[in-house]
Amino acid sequence: MSSRISRGRKQAKKGVQLTIMVxxxxxxxxxxxxxxxxxxxxLPHRSASLLSDPSNPGSALDPSLVRQAAGDAHNEVPIQIKTHYxxxxxxxxxISLTVVDTPGFGDGIxxxxxxxEISSYLERQYxxxxxxxxxxxRNPRFRDxxxxxxxxxxxxxxxxxxEIDIELMRRLSPLVNVIPVIGKSDTMTPTELRMFKKRIMEDIEHYGIPVYNFPYDVEEDDEETIADNSELRSLLPFAIVGSEEEILMGGNPVRGRRYPWGIVEVDNTSHCxxxxxxxxxxxxHLTDLKEITHDFLYENWRTEKLSRSVGNGDPDSSILPEDMANQSVRLKEEQLRREEEKLREIEYKVQREIQMRKQELMAKEDSLKVLEARLAAQGNGRDGY
Ligand SMILES: Nc1nc2c(ncn2[C@@H]2O[C@H](COP(=O)(O)OP(=O)(O)OP(=O)(O)O)[C@@H](O)[C@H]2O)c(=O)[nH]1
Ligand SMILES: [Mg+2]
Structure with missing residues (x-):
């Protein structure tokens, strides 16, 4: 048990791994x-991104994925799947972050x-x-x-x-946590944006698309979690503004987009x-996204895959006897691995909790100091009378 804990600690020190796809x-x-x-x-911008970028060693093009999207005969634009670390x-x-970009999506007829291409990429990871x-x-160098x-x-x-939006979200939601966002949201007025968000969520509900909606349990979760999650849920789909430029505002650099009528600030929550x-x-929600991926999405995929292979009467797809013999060892190994992962996540949560408490304490100390100074000043004032 202790060796398992120390291994968990080592991994927590190594940090957490997160993969997002855009x-x-x-x-x-x-x-x-x-x-x-x-x-x-x-990420390189489009002109430089059609081939793997040699100046970015973290960038790799999955060669099996560069295929013609709708058949070579029509010479359609290929969809690419590129990973960056x-x-x-x-x-x-x-955080050891992997970003998977999919240039070319929706370009073809x-x-x-x-x-x-996208769903088979997701399934290949499973x-x-x-x-x-x-x-x-275990392969010590295996990368999840x-x-x-x-x-x-x-x-x-x-x-x-x-239709393409609905179809993509509908088909991929059972495999991955889909978070809908509106790109370049600064091109809409706040009223237009509000209406657009509302219509999108109505469609998502109408088609019963199980997007990631910051799930919470009113019976089990604490009040703070419920409040945070329901607030994030109410923002769906997130209105995004991006900018790689810094603008000086009152002498301070802010990330934003400058227009003749003003500046849209990326980091200002009232702008986006x-x-x-x-x-x-x-x-x-880093931990939650990972837990749902492992405990729910992967688990469902796995159960379905295994029950398919066990076999509807197809002799080619049944499990071999030696596989059956190894089954209990595998299950034990898997259980151990999950326990390790849980420990890692707990350590991560505790680390975060400590950080937050520290920050709260510092803020309290600061306000105490201000209060003390104010009291001292008042005392001095009274002494002067
Ligand atoms: N108004 C506005 N323009 C944006 C925003 N983000 C990016 N742009 C601009 O939109 C254009 C496309 O942005 P990219 O980030 O390259 O978009 P992309 O989705 O990666 O495009 P491809 O890789 O070509 O598929 C560029 O001219 C950006 O400067 C934004 O939040 N608001
Ligand atoms: Mg791009």
Whole structure:
């Protein structure tokens, strides 16, 4: 048991791993958003991104994924799936972030192939973990690349969702936490944005699309969690503004977009939801996104896959006897792995809790000091009479 805990600690020190995928039509602001999110130019802009970028060693093009989207005969624009890696530090916690971009989505006439490419990418990551779980001896260098959140960029048209939006979210929600966002939301007025958000959520409900909606349990969760989650839910789909530019405002640099009539600030929560989404991804909901991916989405996929392979009478798809013999060992290994993961997540939560308490304490100390100074000043004033 103790060795398991120390291993868990080591991994907690190594930091947490998070994978997000960005999908959306060309020019909806995915690249700008990612670079704003991590505050560095990780993703190259379109002109440079058609081939793997040699200047960015963290960038890799999955060669099997560069295929013609709707058949070579029509020479359609290919969809690409590109992974980028970056290490971040967020409030003292190291995050090993993988960003998966999907340039070319929705560019062709036939989007069927694009859906297929993305869902088979997601499933391949599940296949990888399933194979790893089935090993008697673990591969220490195995990288879990399951996608924990898919940010789906809706174009700021102000109309309703398009068929491609509904279809993508509907088909991928059972595989991944889909978070809908509106790209370039500064192109709409606040009233237009409010109406657009409302219409989108009505459509999502109408089609019964299980997007990630910051789930909470009124019976089990504490009041703060319920309040936070219901507030984040009410912001869906998040209104995004991205900018890789800093503008001086009153001598201070702010990230924003300058217009003749004013500046839209990326980090100002009354201008857009960027900061709220960032906070949810990297802090408040990181663990939840990972847990839902593992305990629910992957688990459902796995159960379905295994029950399919056990077999509806197809002799080719039944489990081999030696596989059955190894089953109990595998289950035990898997259980151990899950316990380790749980411990890691608990450590991460505790670390965060400590950080928050420290900050609260510091804030209290500051206000105490102010109070003391004010009392002292009052005392001095009275002495003077
Ligand atoms: N108004 C506005 N423009 C934006 C925003 N984000 C990006 N843009 C601009 O929109 C254009 C496309 O942005 P990208 O970030 O390259 O969009 P993308 O989705 O990565 O596009 P592709 O990779 O070509 O599919 C650029 O000219 C950006 O400067 C935003 O929040 N608001
Ligand atoms: Mg791009």
């Amino acid at each position: 999908v959306g039509a060309s020019g909806t602001g995915r690249t700008t958003f990612v670079n704003t999110l991590i505050d560095q130019p990780l 970056v290490e971040l530090e967020e409030d003292g916690v190291r 036939d989007n069927e192939a694009s859906f297929g 296949d990888g973990i399933l194979a790893e779980e089935s090993r008697i001896k 690349n399951r996608v924990h959140a898919l940010l789906y960029f809706i174009a700021p048209t102000g109309h309703a969702l398009r 939801d960027f900061q709220r989404l960032r906070g949810a991804l990297f802090m408040s």
